[in-house]
Amino acid sequence: MPAPDRMLTHLRQAVALVRATPGRRGHLLELRDCAEVLVAGDLHGHVPHFQAVLKAADLANHPARHLVLQELIHGKFRHPKGGDKSHQLVDLFAALKGQFPKQVHYIPGNHELAQWTGRPVLKADENLNDLFERGVTEAYGAEFGPKVYAAYLELFQALPVAVRAPNRVLACHTLPNARSLSTFDPARLETDTYDPADLQPGGSVHAILWGRDTTRENAIAFLEKMGGDLLVSGHVASDDGYAVPNDRQVIVDCAESPAGFVLFPADRPLTHADLVGCVRIM
DSSP, rough: OHHHHHHHHHHHHHHHHHHHHTETTTTEEEESSSSSEEEEOTTTOOOHHHHHHHHOOOOOGGGGGEEEEEEEOOOSSSSTTOHHHHHHHHHHHHHHHSSSSSEEEOOHHHHHHHHHHOOOOEEEEEEHHHHHHHHHHHHHHHHHHHHHHHHHHHHHHHHHHHHETTTTTTHHHHHHOOOHHTTTOOGGOSSOOGGGGSSTTTTTHHHHOOOOOOOOHHHHHHHHHOOOOOEEEEOSSOSSSSEETTTTTEBBBBBBSSSSEEESSSSOOOHHHHHHHTTEEE
């Protein structure tokens, strides 16, 4: 575990680097100097899967390859006193962002949204928000724990909610349900500061982090609004590490084994079959 004061410095630097990422427009990110993209599924505190994804990305030897991570928090791994250890992946992202500021990106999921807005996520009668905060204090102590936790929340609010590759492949956590899509406004994602209404049910940010409508018609309508042709998302658990719910979308999941990610070329047009063929299982 890094020293608390050093971790706090890394996190604050990561927030600044996220906001300064080339191609950022509010909370949307257009990837620059990009030939390939690796998108990992929901990691939920799984350090070995994070390490495997990082090894596969091999960023130092592929300067035009970008790595997109999503939903790092709220996992099953615990500190000795019961606190959630998933903050360790946020720490690893912060260090990685400092090393590869233009190549590494983190998309929040509904769990990050719940943590920063204080809307409890319950699982097996446990409040995952409380477990996460307890884990931070358990790791960094009563003095630095609250400061580190506040830095996490600031980071979550700064993260891009959607990343678009040069070949119009879009990566985001999920897509709005059909009922929400009629009022979904991508322009709301381009602001530097969210309107509180965007974070509530029915709001554009909430919709792009919580929806589960993966019908073909809904995916096509969403992509048209977002200026994309194909979608890589997470949010939906898969026993196989990935799923193909329609001919515009691929879902990847790294929370359990087998775990899936997709590594695709971004410098040429892709068909859906091409994108599915780029899925990797670990």
